Amino acid sequence: MSATGPLLLMLLWTVLLVGVLSIVVSTLRTGAPPMPSSPRVRRALLAMLPEDTRGTVLDLGSGWGDVAFNLADHCPEARIVAYELSWLPWLFSRLRQRLFPRANLTLLHGDFFAASFQDAACVVCYLSPGIMKRLEPRFAAELPVGARILSHTFGLRGWTPVRSVRLQDLYRTPVYLYEVPPRAPPR
Secondary structure, rough: OOOOOHHHHHHHHHHHHHHHHHHHHHHHHHOOOOOOHHHHHHHHHOOOOOOOEEEEEEEOOOOHHHHHHHHHHOOEEEHHHHEEHHHHHHHHHHHOOOOOOOOEEEEEEOOOOHOOOOOOOOEEEEEHHHHHHHHHHHHHOOOOOOEEEEEEEEOOOOOOOOOOEOOOOOOOOOOEEOOOOOOOOOO
């Protein structure tokens, strides 16, 4: 019997274990696992975003890249910047970008809390309530007036969506569209 078979099997198990540990560690770090958005949810998000959207669209917590790739196809004039902290989903997205490139899509491995939101025309997110709460003051302070925030499942407390839908799926998933309101003048 060749030594290659058991060695290959051990290598595959090691890769699988490292991948699972990567997801567990990033989930513990961020408080949210990389969960894909269903096709129905992705269609609802895209329906709320005009195809002629220009400027920078941020996908915060892009996971496996499904929403980011759909955004790149839906808004060809926009620059899509997708952030993911977990190594395995980010590497999967990078592989997908290599195989099926989108010129307007940038995939970044890193913490979106370290990023600037100042130039974003739109932010798309599927994040836990705790993370959404942490982002609320950043959205209000940094995003330009009129910038759009698209979220599903978890909304922004204290913000009134300009549009929302409840999908007819198993979870009756809510999808929210917010716009950054005018800022109060300084006193």
